Amino acid sequence: MELAPFSARRIVQRFTGGIDGPLLALSLALVVLGLATLFSASYEQPARVTAQVSNLVVALAAMWLAARVPPQTLMRFAVPAYLVGIALLVAVALAGDVVNGARRWLHVGVARFQPSEMMKLALPLMLAWYFHKNESTLKLRDFTVAALLLALPVLLIARQPDLGTAVLVAAAGFYAIFFAGIGWKILAALGVLGLASLLPLWGMLHDYQRRRILTLIDPTQDPLGAGYHTIQSTIAVGSGGITGKGWLHGTQTHLEFIPEKHTDFIFAVYSEEFGLIGNVVLLTIYALLIARGLMIAANAATFFARLLAATITLMFFTYAFVNMGMVSGILPVVGVPLPFVSYGGTALLTLFISIGILMSIRSHRQLVQT
Amino acid sequence: MRLNQTRPSELRDHERELHFFQLRIGVAGFAVLAAFALLFMRFVHLQVVHHDAYTSKAEENRISIVPIAPNRGLILDRNGVVLARNYSAYTLEIFPAKVRDLERTIQELGEVIDVQAKDRSRFRKLFAEMRNAESLPIRARLTDEEVARFAANRYRFPGVEIKARLFRQYPYGEIASHVIGYIGRINQKDQEKLAELEVEANYRGTDYIGKSGLEASYQQELHGTTGFEQVEIDAAGRGIRTLARTNAQAGNNITLTLDIKLQEVAEAAFGERRGALVAIEPSSGGVLAFVSKPGFDPNLFVDGIDPASWAELNNSPDRPLTNRAIAGIYPPGSTFKPYMAMAALELGKRTQKSAIHDPGYFEFGGRRFRDSKKGGNGYVDLYKSIVVSSDTFYYQLANDMGIDAIASFMGKFGFGAKSGIDLEGEATGVLPSPEWKQKRFRRPEQQKWYAGETVSIGIGQGYNAYTPIQLALAMATLAANGDMYRPRLASYIDNLRTGERRHIEPALLKRIALKAENVEFVKRAMAGVNKEGTGARAFGSAEYTNGGKTGTAQVIGMKQNEKYDEKKVAERHRDHSLFIVFAPLERPTIALIAIVENGGFGARAAAPIARTVLDYHMLGKLPDEDAAAAARGAAAAPARGEAAAGAQD
Structure with missing residues (x-):
């Protein structure tokens, strides 16, 4: 069949049309780091990793759909x-x-x-x-x-x-x-x-909210209560050092000192095991993702698209900043997962739909030129 | 579509708007970078600047240091017989912090395991004393069956655990209890002492400490070195694995100079009577027997004594917890006379031939000092003064010598000074002198020394008050011709780990310069006491050479001319019976003092005990049970005639 290569390429193009390579690569890089960390944090429940992989499949499908809207x-x-x-x-x-x-x-x-x-x-x-x-x-x-x-x-x-x-x-x-x-x-x-x-x-x-803010100022005031999360996560981050303790070797993680270590506090696990170098890698990927998002926003066709793209992009930033800030002890403990890294289906779905929307805005920017 | 319809001016507007938007994008981008830079700085702060601090915090989190208590050293007698040992047993322990309702838990424990009232009261006492103790025993020495029964019911008792612990055991029970002493739980006071010695760390994980006797005085030797185990723990405090282990080093074994067989013979000879006996090897100061009666069972103290037993021991009028041999203070009575004779010869106040006529009293300052022999002993020379124990002779001698000379000479023999034996709690006693009186009393008229007071000092009465260990040391020193060795119970200390044996060398405290002929004379007179004098009844038949001296010490003051009638005086007000002896005459191997409280005449109660001990020591002869019983019986019911016939002191 002579037409086969041609039509196959067309099918591929049809399938990948509207997918933004850099956005996909950067978000997937984050997901991979997240899965590796999750594997380390879930040694007692390995099923979490497979569950997160299936979450990812659903989320990617949703992204793919959103990208063509x-x-x-x-x-x-x-x-x-x-x-x-x-x-x-x-x-x-x-x-x-x-x-x-x-x-x-x-x-x-x-x-x-x-x-x-x-x-x-x-x-x-x-x-x-x-x-x-x-x-x-x-x-x-x-x-x-x-x-x-x-x-x-x-x-x-x-x-x-x-x-x-x-x-x-x-x-x-x-x-x-x-x-x-x-x-x-x-x-x-x-x-x-x-x-x-x-x-x-x-x-x-509420009382517990005030306590969280107060313990942020001085976590040692309540080391076993509200301050416990912050104290233990800062210890995890700090003891990670420049190179980290190595994948699967975080003592704070493996001896259960880090609470909510798969979800909101997964960055403590990551930071303990991969250290400052790992943190810089993570910050760089986020920065590139945000840069790509802002670029898409700047070049978007309509006012609606511009506002939406810029807002979504800054939300990625906000989640990442608030989460890392809370784990490293400069922001109060609020229930914010680390985007693309924390375990959790709903968050992953929302995030990839957002990525899909950004992709859609990117692929529909040509409207201006026509 | 909408944009396609825009007019040129709107297009310019649109471009300005776009430019405006892109400016805001730029601002946002800058804000993002600034925020990330802030995070980066925070990471550097935590992971580089304070990395070490956080690393040690993480280590503290995960590593728990678990002390391993060392095995306590053993105490053995001179022949290697074990006097204090350890054995492993199960105890049921309550962790008060983990138990909600202590009373209910104890109540319910009683349904599973035999928990008696005394166990409960002991637990409450421990709990009151050691509020912050991690765990406290409610029952010790569980049987295998009890262990199994509790294991089956464990789920009902969170905070209650079975622990395998090492216990101290004293196989001889009451025998030598005042020598060995006992261990008990470390209390606040012990804790402070340990802090003072800066050895607290070595006591982590150790619950017990020597409280009295050798257990206390050799605590540091017996204790050993605590080992440590580094255990990785999780956030819940569960041990995950052992990271490192430094084994504990057992405490040193202590071998005594004491002969437990001799000790047993001595204690048996006392029977139920109160008193003390100290036997010393004159050439080394090694203590061969050390008795304080009554004793107590040190095993009661090991896992915390129950209040009922404690009250019984503590409130008994016999004061079984007092170590009479070092803390009991007695007038020496006539056992003082050989030293007085020694002083007289050395100071030239008398010669071997000096003699007096003894009318049965000595008059001084219008006061008549009575001799215990009515009518006196007639012609009395120095030799006879010791053999028949003439009071008149020594009243006069004391008066001639004066208190200062007596005090200074007796001080050389260790009277009124701590002997330095390796036990805690030694009393000083009183060597009377004008200086002592000055310090002892407050009122000026009491502070003055009266010449009349010197007179009764001569016969070992008056203010004279010494501990049995001092009297034994003086006897040993005289027996050794003036060489004084510090009395000691420990012979050598074995370090089991290195195999090193450390001998405790005899410590020659002093050589009292005494003329050989004088020493010879006094010893001969003492031999005479046991051959033809007041000690003859007990020692006349001895198959070895020996020298002794009887003594009777007044417990209450007698009015002048008042006749002492044993039967009229309450048992506790009866005189103490004393006997000092050494054997053999040439190169003595033993010197001892026996005191029987309220035993009456020295010849009657103390001398037979001394004889029994010496027979065993010199000949290896065990006392004939019947004879021993008869001797005790005779002592308890003295023959009337004997007192009159000159069983004289």
Whole structure:
């Protein structure tokens, strides 16, 4: 068959069309590091590694699908996704499952999921859509509306209480507003206002949240309680040194001193075993991923696509920064996984859908030139 | 599509907008880099600058140092007979920190294992004394069956564990209990002492320490060196594996100069009577027998004595816990006379031929000092003064010598000074002198020394008060012609690890310059005591040469001219019976003192005990049970005639 090579290439091209090589390579590099670390952290439960691999397969499929959804189509999902998200958050507040003292989970058939997770994507989508719709006439009023759109889910999530996710969702909304072009002066004013509201906000915090912040300032105050996580993870990081203790040789990890070592604290495991060199490698990959994302944003075709791409990219940064900062003891302990590295299906799915969206924005940038 | 419809001006707007957006992208990129730089700096801070500190923290986390307590050294008699040893047994221990309701746990334990009231009260006592102890025993020495029964019920008792522990055991029980002493749980006071000696680290993992006797005085030798095991532990504190191990080194074995057979013979000779006996080898100071009666069973103390047994021992009027041989203080009575005679000869106050006429009393300052022999002994020379124990002779002699001369001469023989024996808790006693009185009393009229007080010093009464070890040491020194060796119980110390044997060499404390003829004379007089004098009844039939002196020490003061009537005086107010003896006359191998509290005349109670001990030592002869019993019986019910007939002191 003479046509065979030709059609095979076409099939491959059809299949890989819209997939961005650098994004895929960088995110997969992170996943591979994550799996290696997970293997070390899960010596007593090797099934976790295979579970994470199957999570990855699902996530990659979702990415592949998301990569072929044009931004214009995506824009149509913005309002419904936001509204469904809000509705689910309200449902959680009324009938959610309580786990560890917080009402975060919602039963959907056999599975449970956290609607707050969905908001991490739905809010940027909504704001990008809103700003895009009013692109030519952006005024202070529009930013005020955007702020309200932002505040509603953030408050609902904070009430659960899930301060970590609330802060992250708020950050996502803030990035959208920032890229939409809010004036520097307003930004500065908001900053001052934000600082001023810290005190009443402190009063609204739950005890355990206050304790987390206080123990950040001095973890040794409560070495076996709230400070335990930070103390043990800093010891893990610090004892790793420049070259690390070697893969599978982290004592803090293998003797169970690191809590939540597959999920939120997986960076402690990684850092103990791979040391400063490993950390630099990880920071570099994240930096390259973010650079690639910002490049895509800068070259995106529409205002919506630009805002969405930039916001998603900065969310990657935020997760990575907050997580590593918390593990190394410069940020309070909030429930944020290390993107692409931590164990967990939902997070991986959300992340790869985001990667897919970035890919889609990249492959649809030509619209400007036509 | 929308963009396609834009007009040129809108396009310019659009480009400005794009430029504006890209500026913000730049700002964001810069912020990202700054944040990552911050993280990088934090990583450098943790992983490079403070790496060592965090490494040691991680090591502290994972490595637990578990001490391995050393085996305690053994105590053996001079022939290698074991007097204190170790054996392994199971104990049931409670970890108070891991138990919610102590009382209930103990109650429920009682359903599984025999826990008696005394076990409970002992546990409570230990718990009160050592609040921060990791674990405390509720039952010691479990039988195999009990171990199995508890193992089956283990799940019901979190915080209760069976431990294999080494126990101290004293196979001879009460025999030589005051010599060997006992060990007990380390308490706060011991802890402070260990801290002072800076040996705390070597006591990690050790629960017991010598509390009295040799167990206390040779604690450092017996203890050994604690070993350590480095164990890797996880966050829950479970041991994962052993990383390194330094074995413990057992304590040193101590071999004594004491002969446990001789000791047994001596203790048996005492029977139920109270008193003390110290036998010393004059040429070395080695203690051959060391008795303080009554004794106690040191095994009671090993795993914490129960309060009932403790109260019984502690409150007994017989004071079984007092080591009479070193801490009991007795007037020497007439056993003081040979030293007085020695002093008189050495200082030229009397010659071997000096004699007096003894009317039965000595008058001084209008006061009449009574002789214990009514009517006196008639013509008494120095030799006879010892043999018949003339009081009048020594009243006069003391008065002639004066208190200062007596005190200074007796001081040479170790009277009123600690002997330096290798046991703790030695008393000083009192060697009377004007200086001593000055220090001892507060009121000026009491502080003054009266010449009359010197008179009764001569017969070993008055303020004279010495410990049996001092009296034994003086006897040994006289027997050795003035050579004084520090009394000691330990002969040599074996280091089991190196095989090294360290001999404790005889320590010659001093050579008292004495004229050989004087020593010869006093010894001959003492031999006379046992041949024809007050000691003849007990020693007349001895198959070896020997010299001795009886003594009777007043417990309560007698009024002048008051006749001492044994039967009228309450048992505890009866005189103490003393006897000093050495044998053989040439190159003596033993010198001893026997004291029987409230035993009456020295010849009657103490001398037969001394004879029994010497017979065994000199001839290897064990006492005839019937004869021994008869002797004790005779002592308990003295024949009336004998006292009158001149069993005189």
